[in-house]
Amino acid sequence: MKKVKIEPKELSGEISIPPSKSISHRAVIAASLSSGVSEISNIVMSKDIKATCEAMKQLGAEISEVKAENERVKLIIKGIETFKAPKASIDCNESGSTLRFMIPIAMISNSEVSFIGKGKLVERPLDVYYKIFDEQGIHYETKDNKLPLKINGSLTPSTFDMRGDVSSQFITGLMFVLPLLDSDSKITITGELESKGYIDLTISVLSKYGIVIENDDYKAFYIKGRQVYKACDYRVEGDFSQAAFWLVAGCLGEKITSSDLNEASLQADKEVINIIKSMAGKISCEDNSFIAQKSQTKQTVIDASQIPDIIPVLSVLASVSKGTTIVKNGARLRIKESDRLTATKTELNKLGADIKEEGDTLIIKGVSKLRGANVDSWNDHRIAMAMAVASIRCEGSIIIDGASSVDKSYPNFWQDFKMLGGDICEQS
Ligand SMILES: O=C(O)C1=C[C@@H](OP(=O)(O)O)[C@@H](O)[C@H](O)C1
Ligand SMILES: C=C(OP(=O)(O)O)C(=O)O
Known part of the structure; x- marks a missing residue:
């Protein structure tokens, strides 16, 4: 699948998180x-x-x-x-x-x-x-x-x-x-x-x-x-790096339950729960499931050094949160599947976000809404999935080029997106 077109829609439902x-x-x-x-x-x-x-x-x-x-x-x-x-x-x-x-x-x-x-x-x-x-x-x-x-x-x-x-x-x-x-x-x-x-x-x-x-x-x-x-x-237990997409999607849209996660997990990206909560995101936990609900979120400071994989999707949340969020210590994000600092800034700004890169820091000023646009995944699964989540708050349709990059870690991502109510169609 080369490109997907997404019509903005709030997602809701339950998702069994893929294994770590x-x-x-x-x-x-x-x-x-x-x-x-x-x-x-x-x-x-x-x-x-x-x-x-x-x-x-x-x-x-x-x-x-x-x-x-x-x-x-x-x-x-x-x-x-x-x-x-x-x-x-x-x-x-x-x-x-x-x-x-x-x-x-x-x-x-x-x-x-x-x-x-x-x-x-x-x-x-x-x-x-x-x-x-x-x-x-x-x-x-x-x-x-x-x-x-x-x-x-x-x-x-x-x-x-x-x-x-x-x-x-x-x-x-x-x-x-x-x-x-x-x-x-x-x-x-x-x-x-x-x-x-x-x-x-x-x-x-x-x-x-x-x-x-x-x-x-x-x-x-x-x-x-x-x-x-x-x-x-x-x-193998559920993957908190992948759950991060649905937890943010829940805060931006309706209620999403992410199941098959281990509350006592050692995964670094479990930190996503604390970060979203520090942004006033509503997340609760019941029997190894995490439930995220529509929230008016606010700014925070995120240290990227221990959690490089969840920065793109947390930047989506920060982009539509009140105030200015700082993502610091992001140097190693530049040596992943893409330069994730530049990719996140460039693609979210195409959607009307207000992100600046200063050294290895992202400065994200919250905006009230995003707009539709053509964006690129930079062949990075985490950028493609973050853009899909951003579509929830866009005012027009978004087209993501390089959509099949999700196969690297989450081949069923687009099916799961649809299952939660997402309105997507494949483009050649
Ligand atoms: O050991 C692992 O499974 C991983 C370590 C992290 O990389 P770095 O240690 O290079 O940050 C992470 O970004 C990667 O997705 C998976
Ligand atoms: C960076 C990642 O993986 P790897 O380093 O294994 O390519 C990732 O999954 O985001």
């Missing part, structure tokens, strides 16, 4: 590294999760899909017995998580491995790994620091000094493999660790598979070598 993409990646990898068979239920085979499954299969995991309800599947994963050398390049498509997680894992095969990808992934930074390869004398080839990347060598247990402000995905990547090395390792973080919640998720999923990582206040992580992954059945 971040947890799905981690569960698929941990099960693939385990001895024995694991069942991972409540998975959506979005493009990113498919890329991770294909990568683990290339290394020797056996993964089969059992159809469950709606678009969800259960994966039966027989863990890798002997690591295989990948026969072809590992295609990470547009998934930063897949690339940063798979690099150290594929190196266990101790053969030459190569990585390819598409879109902005080709240029998303990998320097944190290149520094480690240089320190450990690992041979790698890349042109202008872009994919494709070839690596020949394996990691040695060590103390790894890693920057905390580029992407937490490098730290998660090492956490998958350091337990398998033949002696102990330590990761020390230089600077402040951003996206901490994603590290909590990694440690939590790994612990279910028998792996222990000691966290010394996010400044250092101690990882014993010679640990063994043990197969474990796992049901």
Whole structure:
């Protein structure tokens, strides 16, 4: 689907939130590294999760899909017995998580491995790994620091000094493999660790598979070598990054209930609840469902450093809230599927929002209404979905180009939008 045209309408109803993409990646990898068979239920085979499954299969995991309800599947994963050398390049498509997680894992095969990808992934930074390869004398080839990347060598247990402000995905990547090395390792973080919640998720999923990582206040992580992954059945909980779209939609329109979320979740983007409440958004919680209702919201200050994925949709809410909202510490938003600071500002301003970018800060002055216009997703799923939510408050129809970018994480997004009453039609 290239373009969608949306006629402004308030949405309402109940939505079963799709499973967490971040947890799905981690569960698929941990099960693939385990001895024995694991069942991972409540998975959506979005493009990113498919890329991770294909990568683990290339290394020797056996993964089969059992159809469950709606678009969800259960994966039966027989863990890798002997690591295989990948026969072809590992295609990470547009998934930063897949690339940063798979690099150290594929190196266990101790053969030459190569990585390819598409879109902005080709240029998303990998320097944190290149520094480690240089320190450990690992041979790698890349042109202008872009994919494709070839690596020949394996990691040695060590103390790894890693920057905390580029992407937490490098730290998660090492956490998958350091337990398998033949002696102990330590990761020390230089600077402040951003996206901490994603590290909590990694440690939590790994612990279910028998792996222990000691966290010394996010400044250092101690990882014993010679640990063994043990197969474990796992049901993936709902995704707060995706729920954010419907929670904002509920505050802009009518009542929307987002179900299948875990009230006690470790997901960083659960913070969306506190942020919307701080903006006077009406959100209540009942039995792991969150109910959002039409609200007159007001300005706030949002620190983007721990929650980069929910900034586009929170900017939609801020655009039609009273007062001026500040989104600060957004530097890492520029190295996602798009430059999310510029994309959010540019596309929402086309709809009549009043957003300025100053350094890595967005200054969002609330306006009383938005207007219809043609906007672009910048091939970023989170921009496409944020624009769809913005349509609720537009005074004319909006056309979103690059609508199929949602397939990266939420292939059923447009069906769900329609199910809640959205008036959309596909355009060629
Ligand atoms: O580990 C993960 O699952 C993720 C970590 C975050 O990235 P950064 O650590 O690069 O901010 C987040 O933006 C991404 O969507 C998923
Ligand atoms: C940035 C994202 O994912 P990734 O880094 O895995 O591409 C995302 O899902 O918004």
